[in-house]
Amino acid sequence: MEGSTSQIRPPSFALPVSPSQFRLPSFAFPNDSLSPRDCFEFNLPPSVTKLLQTLLDGFSVGSLYALVALGYTMVYGVLRFINFAHGDVFMLGAWVSWMIAKWLTWTGPDASPPWFAAIVLLFGSMLVCGTLGYLIERFAYRPLRKSPRLNVLITAIGVSLFIQNAGQLNFIFGTDPQKMPQLLPDVTLFTLAGVNFELIDAIIVSTAIALMVALQWLVYGTKLGLGMRAVSHDPQTAALMGVPVDRVISLTFVIGSALAAGAGLLFALEYRNLQQPAAATWVLFGLKAFVAAVVGGIGSMKGAMVGGLIIGLLETVCSAYVSPQFREVYVFVLLIIVLLVKPSGIFGKMETEKV
Amino acid sequence: MSEQAPLQPDLANSANVTVTTAAGRSALFPLIGLAVAFVLHRFIAPMLSPYHAGLALDIGVNIILAVSLTIVNGYTGQFSIGHAGFMAIGAYTAGATTYYGSILFMGHYDFAGGILSAPIGMETTSFFTGGDSLFLAGCIMGGIMAALAGLIVGLPSIRLRGDYLAIVTLGFGEIMRVLLEQSPEQILSIEQVKQTGFPGVVPHLGGAIGFGRIPQYASLFWVYAFVTLTLIVAYRLKFSSHGRALLAIRENEVAAGAMGVPITRYKVIAFVIAAALAGLAGGLFAHQVRLIPSTFGFQKSFDVLIMVVLGGLGSISGSIIAAAIVTLLPEVLRDPPSIWPVMLGLIVVLAIVRRKRAIRPTIILALVTIAWEVLRAVVGDLSPYRMVMFALALILMMILRPQGFFGIHEIWDYWKRKKIAANGARP
Numbered sequence: 001m002e003g004s005t006s007q008i009r010p011p012s013f014a015l016p017v018s019p020s021q022f023r024l025p026s027f028a029f030p031n032d033s034l035s036p037r038d039c040f041e042f043n044l045p046p047s048v049t050k051l052l053q054t055l056l057d058g059f060s061v062g063s064l065y066a067l068v069a070l071g072y073t074m075v076y077g078v079l080r081f082i083n084f085a086h087g088d089v090f091m092l093g094a095w096v097s098w099m100i101a102k103w104l105t106w107t108g109p110d111a112s113p114p115w116f117a118a119i120v121l122l123f124g125s126m127l128v129c130g131t132l133g134y135l136i137e138r139f140a141y142r143p144l145r146k147s148p149r150l151n152v153l154i155t156a157i158g159v160s161l162f163i164q165n166a167g168q169l170n171f172i173f174g175t176d177p178q179k180m181p182q183l184l185p186d187v188t189l190f191t192l193a194g195v196n197f198e199l200i201d202a203i204i205v206s207t208a209i210a211l212m213v214a215l216q217w218l219v220y221g222t223k224l225g226l227g228m229r230a231v232s233h234d235p236q237t238a239a240l241m242g243v244p245v246d247r248v249i250s251l252t253f254v255i256g257s258a259l260a261a262g263a264g265l266l267f268a269l270e271y272r273n274l275q276q277p278a279a280a281t282w283v284l285f286g287l288k289a290f291v292a293a294v295v296g297g298i299g300s301m302k303g304a305m306v307g308g309l310i311i312g313l314l315e316t317v318c319s320a321y322v323s324p325q326f327r328e329v330y331v332f333v334l335l336i337i338v339l340l341v342k343p344s345g346i347f348g349k350m351e352t353e354k355v
Numbered sequence: 356m357s358e359q360a361p362l363q364p365d366l367a368n369s370a371n372v373t374v375t376t377a378a379g380r381s382a383l384f385p386l387i388g389l390a391v392a393f394v395l396h397r398f399i400a401p402m403l404s405p406y407h408a409g410l411a412l413d414i415g416v417n418i419i420l421a422v423s424l425t426i427v428n429g430y431t432g433q434f435s436i437g438h439a440g441f442m443a444i445g446a447y448t449a450g451a452t453t454y455y456g457s458i459l460f461m462g463h464y465d466f467a468g469g470i471l472s473a474p475i476g477m478e479t480t481s482f483f484t485g486g487d488s489l490f491l492a493g494c495i496m497g498g499i500m501a502a503l504a505g506l507i508v509g510l511p512s513i514r515l516r517g518d519y520l521a522i523v524t525l526g527f528g529e530i531m532r533v534l535l536e537q538s539p540e541q542i543l544s545i546e547q548v549k550q551t552g553f554p555g556v557v558p559h560l561g562g563a564i565g566f567g568r569i570p571q572y573a574s575l576f577w578v579y580a581f582v583t584l585t586l587i588v589a590y591r592l593k594f595s596s597h598g599r600a601l602l603a604i605r606e607n608e609v610a611a612g613a614m615g616v617p618i619t620r621y622k623v624i625a626f627v628i629a630a631a632l633a634g635l636a637g638g639l640f641a642h643q644v645r646l647i648p649s650t651f652g653f654q655k656s657f658d659v660l661i662m663v664v665l666g667g668l669g670s671i672s673g674s675i676i677a678a679a680i681v682t683l684l685p686e687v688l689r690d691p692p693s694i695w696p697v698m699l700g701l702i703v704v705l706a707i708v709r710r711k712r713a714i715r716p717t718i719i720l721a722l723v724t725i726a727w728e729v730l731r732a733v734v735g736d737l738s739p740y741r742m743v744m745f746a747l748a749l750i751l752m753m754i755l756r757p758q759g760f761f762g763i764h765e766i767w768d769y770w771k772r773k774k775i776a777a778n779g780a781r782p
Contacts, residue, residue, distance in 0.1 A: 328533045
């Protein structure tokens with residue numbers, strides 16, 4: 001793979017991560033004189049309101065799952081292996097943004113972070129985690145490109161262990177849980193028929209959508225995306241056609257890790273309590289995002305987005321109506337059912353095995 | 356899965372294989388195993404501190420786990436990363452059998468074992484008591500329950516392959532853990548247990564707090580007796596026609612099917628055997644420590660998988676050695692010792708065994724040793740970094756020696772000086 005590309009001049013790829021693609025939509029904050037609340041004052045039965053509120057929450061969580069699931073699915077697309085360390089990159093996204101906030105003295109009781117603090121943290125943590133994604137690929141996975149898949153899987157577990165335990169070192173994050181500063185005002189944008197539209201949910205969903213639109217453009221509208229699709233279709237042929245396979249794979253990791261970091265920051269903004277780096281919360285979030293990727297059809301980007309929403313909705317709806325203790329069970333039971341009914345997931349293509 | 360050189364060592368040395376099979380069939384090996392276990396329990400254990408005796412128990416349990424997972428991952432080539440789930444089923448079944456059984460049959464849950472299971476320092480006159488039989492029944496029940504779960508988890512392998520099967524096993528392990536976390540509390544008072552009676556106490560497995568007060572029957576004797584059983588099962592399976600069928604599935608599923616190997620049946624059989632042994636290991640584990648569902652999370656499954664891959668896929672002796680190393684390494688790293696004498700010995704052995712091919716490993720080992728000693732001198736206390744170093748060692752091992760310690764071979768293959776291809780290991 002490496003050798004065959006050396007004689008052919010690689011086409012130039014522009015690194016497409018520029019801030020302009022990730023512009024946040026601006027919101028008009030409600031004021032008293034012009035509240036949409038007044039225009040939509042009608043009542044629904046409480047059960048319907050509860051359902052709508054649950055669906056809204058599920059949509060918000062689901063968009064986070066979708067962002068992380070995209071990273072799993074992209075890596076699976078180009079390398080055909082489950083990157084178990086991806087959930088830890090998501091954890092890093094949250095913790096790195098806290099770390100940056102601490103350096104910029106935005107944490108603490110009397111700190112007053114500026115209005116653009118969240119944007120700075122978003123790009124900061126995406127940059128750090130993107131770099132880290134590159135390093136992981138370069139030093140842990142690239143030497144194993146031709147190894148059996150089980151070895152790569154074990155290496156991924158090793159990387160995951162490494163990130164979790166290095167994160168617990170005192171001079172990195174430490175073993176204490178931390179509190180993310182309140183960067184966004186905790187306000188309700190408007191209440192529509194008893195359903196609260198929170199600012200934070202709106203920001204999560206819109207940022208997630210913006211990132212996904214940017215990714216869609218990247219994969220289907222740029223030369224890098226063409227390279228990614230070529231590599232995921234057939235790495236050998238792609239290399240013969242002059243696609244610099246190694247560079248494409250590296251950039252796939254960078255993009256996937258940056259998306260996970262964005263999801264990590266949004267997660268930290270909403271839930272604010274950061275569990276210690278090796279806590280089960282992070283690992284389980286990563287696993288559920290992975291389930292989302294599988295349910296949607298691993299290797300398919302559309303599948304990851306739809307799968308993320310399905311998992312988010314399933315989890316919130318079942319927690320609200322059945323029992324909140326079995327969150328993980330619903331997700332994994334859905335996984336097993338989907339795998340038994342349609343093993344390739346909703347949008348996945350089944351590969352025929354050749355002798 | 357792979358295109359190259361299938362099963363060379365077995366086909367090339369069929370004469371050897373028949374000899375070893377005959378040796379495995381005799382009663383000698385189980386007797387030696389039981390004798391070793393007895394000596395360990397009666398004569399070695401009293402010399403060890405409780406901490407070291409506990410480590411010896413851990414190693415035994417991990418050997419059973421690693422060797423049983425070798426049957427699925429190593430022989431059959433099926434990806435299973437839910438092994439902790441089977442272990443959990445065995446542990447809770449065995450633990451509940453012993454705890455509630457003790458109360459229902461004997462009226463108390465104090466230790467009531469004979470010489471074979473007495474902990475260090477306890478003097479008993481009886482050889483085998485009702486408590487022991489309860490404990491054994493619990494372990495066997497645990498094995499059976501886990502085997503049933505193995506049957507259920509193995510069945511999706513009719514439709515699923517590779518990664519997808521791995522995900523199902525992972526999901527199964529997680530579902531087990533969450534369900535155990537939500538089980539009702541353990542009934543602690545003896546009167547209440549007697550009132551509730553047999554079928555009523557079954558779901559009371561302690562929830563997220565864990566299931567405690569299990570008498571500690573898991574002595575070095577029982578653990579290593581079950582290690583012996585596991586080794587016999589794994590060894591006899593590997594060198595039987597059934598084992599060859601499993602290996603054929605690993606080498607190439609489609610080709611094996613074309614040759615008339617009933618693929619689904621063998622996959623399910625492999626899952627059931629591995630699950631039963633993991634259940635036994637869980638039962639032993641239960642009688643050693645308090646059970647908490649998070650002990651059986653995917654981290655535990657990954658640990659066992661690490662042992663199997665480090666040892667070399669399909670190598671029984673490799674799994675044993677890797678189980679011991681993976682258990683001991685994080686403990687050794689608590690108080691990091693000087694490693695250069697061991698490394699020097701290792702380099703000498705390598706130089707004798709591998710002659711010219713020892714040059715590269717020697718350089719790597721020497722560099723690792725120097726880096727280690729420098730780190731020890733500069734940083735001083737390395738214990739906070741132990742898991743980081745463990746993770747790095749794992750990654751390095753996968754990059755430098757992807758086939759694990761022994762590949763698909765056994766350690767005695769090297770003593771026999773067989774001609775083994777440099778890259779003999781196959782996925």
